[in-house]
Amino acid sequence: QLQLQESGPGLVKPSETLSLTCTVSGGSISSDNNYWGWIRQPPGKGLEWIGSIFYKGSTHYNPSLRSRVTISVDTSKNQFSLKLSSVTAADTAVFYCARASRYNDAFDIWGQGTLVTVSS
Amino acid sequence: QSALTQPPSASGSPGQSVTISCTGTSSDVGSYNYVSWYQQHPGKAPKLMIYEVSKRPSGVPDRFSSSKSGNTASLTVSGLQAEDEADYHCSSYAGSNNYVFGGGTKVTVL
Numbered sequence: 703q704l705q706l707q708e709s710g711p712g713l714v715k716p717s718e719t720l721s722l723t724c725t726v727s728g729g730s731i732s733s734d735n736n737y738w739g740w741i742r743q744p745p746g747k748g749l750e751w752i753g754s755i756f757y758k759g760s761t762h763y764n765p766s767l768r769s770r771v772t773i774s775v776d777t778s779k780n781q782f783s784l785k786l787s788s789v790t791a792a793d794t795a796v797f798y799c800a801r802a803s804r805y806n807d808a809f810d811i812w813g814q815g816t817l818v819t820v821s822s
Numbered sequence: 823q824s825a826l827t828q829p830p831s832a833s834g835s836p837g838q839s840v841t842i843s844c845t846g847t848s849s850d851v852g853s854y855n856y857v858s859w860y861q862q863h864p865g866k867a868p869k870l871m872i873y874e875v876s877k878r879p880s881g882v883p884d885r886f887s888s889s890k891s892g893n894t895a896s897l898t899v900s901g902l903q904a905e906d907e908a909d910y911h912c913s914s915y916a917g918s919n920n921y922v923f924g925g926g927t928k929v930t931v932l
Contacts, residue, residue: 806858807858
């Protein structure tokens with residue numbers, strides 16, 4: 703079955719750029735029925751949608767993060783990636799990648815999540 | 823866009839029911855039937871429990887039900903079981919390909 707796995711550094715210094723990759727296995731990222739998203743969860747807090755991408759490259763970002771976020775896709779590797787620039791301690795969170803249906807806008811498959819700490 | 827509003831906690835005894843509210847605005851919950859609910863156990867990824875306000879994915883027990891009225895959606899867990907103790911998050915489409923989540927509600931089975 704389809705699985706998602708986040709990967710990337712667990713520690714990022716303030717003002718630097720956080721970079722994560724989500725690898726999709728057991729299925730193709732090039733699906734007309736789905737798009738792919740990043741969601742984060744600060745310790746002890748709720749979920750926050752960061753942004754989403756369709757395999758053809760169209761992206762949508764949370765307005766509050768738009769100036770600092772870039773999401774890209776590599777269909778040849780079945781991966782999509784997140785870059786968040788100028789990070790501060792407030793960006794410390796568990797980052798999840800997830801699949802959503804284009805027809806019901808629900809995230810139905812999630813990666814296990816990866817904790818990224820922003821600290822010097 | 824602002825986060826949807828959920829109560830921080832809710833509780834019930836085994837076998838009882840618990841209802842969690844999720845309040846948004848006329849720009850998100852009130853305008854679209856794309857409200858979802860997620861269950862999250864400690865240290866685990868969220869799991870989709872409800873989509874399109876009231877539909878359950880395959881494998882989700884029918885003890886989980888949801889509805890919407892105006893700007894507020896509600897999730898009800900009937901016949902509470904120990905394994906239902908978890909955090910529950912709501913989410914809504916907010917227009918212009920944007921999505922918003924709630925702050926989460928911790929459900930305790932007494």
